[in-house]
Amino acid sequence: MRATLMYGAGDVRIENVPDSRIKNPTDALVRITASCICGSDLHPYHSMDAAAAPARMGHEFIGVVEEVGSDVVTVKKGDLVVSPFAISDNVCEICKENLQTSCLHHEAGFWDGIPDEGGQAEAVRVPLADGTLVKLPVAADSTLMPSLLTLSDVFGTGYHAAVAGGVKAGSSVTVIGDGAVGLLAVLSAKRLGAEQIILMGRHQVRTDLGREFGATGVVSARGEEGIAQVRDLTGGHGTHVVLEAVGYMAAYEQALGVVRRGGVISRVGVPQYEDAPIGFGSLFRHNIRLAGGPAPVRAYIDELMPDILDGKIDPGKVFDATTDLDGVPAGYRDMDQRTALKVLITP
């Protein structure tokens, strides 16, 4: 079968690889019908550790179950399923607290850590299929497919940012980052009743989509100037909640600048730093809280899917390009150059 491999920074190739197949009785084999490239795939695209190469890519996909192991009971051959970007048994003590990204099972983890499997491919072996996969009540050619695919990561991640940040009716919210996750954090904050949603982003096509998703204001400036503009929009106070969907230190510093006293910074952009200011001069003095992490999107699928099926929301609008597997290397390039927001793959 064909799959996407990354050999190093900027070096993405489509190659023939051994067919994925069932290994354990809890596995499912899924023929992929839709997958995509993630903003986080651009981190190795910029600075891949050579020791990790070549790496199979892709952690967001929808597909048809082709075969299941003998222990699998919740999905069967022919089912259309969506996979979260993390594998979980969904029954351990931590999963029961709805933190499936921290599942205790030894086979649990991120797709990016599973050897020889990935979503940007023709097929994939899914470990812990009962816990991981969620059946979709539509056909594989449904026009809802782009929106349903966002349940595998970017919508659930934006939603997690808002939930972890405690967004509720009347909240004021700043969203940092106009990538797919940032835009869907806007949609999520709106869904949870936020009154004021300020999107910090510089790409007008994207911030226009942010406005469509519910942003009440857009600030394109960064750094001190951007912070000053957000303060201007909030009576000088900043916002109760800041959803940080970038992951760089500059974005964290921006979050510190726009958060209200007593407010919360909720991070879903994977931090590209380890140490950062959290002492008296940054978080502590004004009881600023810090929340977020890898989103347990498995926990949100049941809640969010009905809104998609009912046509109430259309998170799939974040996809602005579609390609087959051959076009994946160009898709990485386009997302890196920001000429594409998010690329859908139909293998």
Next chain:
Amino acid sequence: MRATLMYGAGDVRIENVPDSRIKNPTDALVRITASCICGSDLHPYHSMDAAAAPARMGHEFIGVVEEVGSDVVTVKKGDLVVSPFAISDNVCEICKENLQTSCLHHEAGFWDGIPDEGGQAEAVRVPLADGTLVKLPVAADSTLMPSLLTLSDVFGTGYHAAVAGGVKAGSSVTVIGDGAVGLLAVLSAKRLGAEQIILMGRHQVRTDLGREFGATGVVSARGEEGIAQVRDLTGGHGTHVVLEAVGYMAAYEQALGVVRRGGVISRVGVPQYEDAPIGFGSLFRHNIRLAGGPAPVRAYIDELMPDILDGKIDPGKVFDATTDLDGVPAGYRDMDQRTALKVLITP
């Protein structure tokens, strides 16, 4: 009048100073009947910035109102009052969100930042008296005085740690630090219904009081060994909530070691560091949250005082020594050498 001044590390003196007096119409003049030395007073006692010397000391006190400015309406001459360690108007937008330690008023702030005033003295000028002071419904010679005095800081601070950490019925909690705040964090966690409360502390007299306050277990080891013991007590998982009542980096690292996946570290020990690990390898990977800051004790007095008046709780047990003003320098020494837990002052 006589007051406590710190001239440098280890150098505390009782001196005659100009009498405190009303300056603004929102002031009250309070004759102090009970005050105390705080664990946080030991930070300058260890390493005082010479440029700040001499500094008036003391931010926890009870006293009798001697005079009020023309605008003061909530307290009058003769009232017995308690003062939080922070001055606030209690009516601004931030105070209304119960974050009086971040009050927006230009006269608001910590007692330690008010020039020429302090609680370890015979009298004190209280700015924003209407917002700051709370009347006590007992006489100045009440046997409840030690417990009521803890409402000015240490009980409210321990309680804030537990509230900010989201302690609720059934929570598992680790408390780091066996000082007065740590012990009252134990009492607070118990009051909020925590099921398991592990106190990390090395001084048996103190940890015994911690057990009396509700600790279900005590771990005296520190570092990796202490972390391993807490994990042993929690099925390997750590606790949902960690209340960090120390402020040193080692305590934060210990908190990272004992917090459960998806849990929260709530800090009330003033951080003696600015940068610390919060990236993928520390907080982010398992959605560990960070909360806490200077406690808005003003917000908790109305809630906690009835339990003291009813005799349900006795937070004043943290005082194990009493002195007049002359004994204050020795009181600092005893607390620094840990031969005293917390020293009550009756000027």
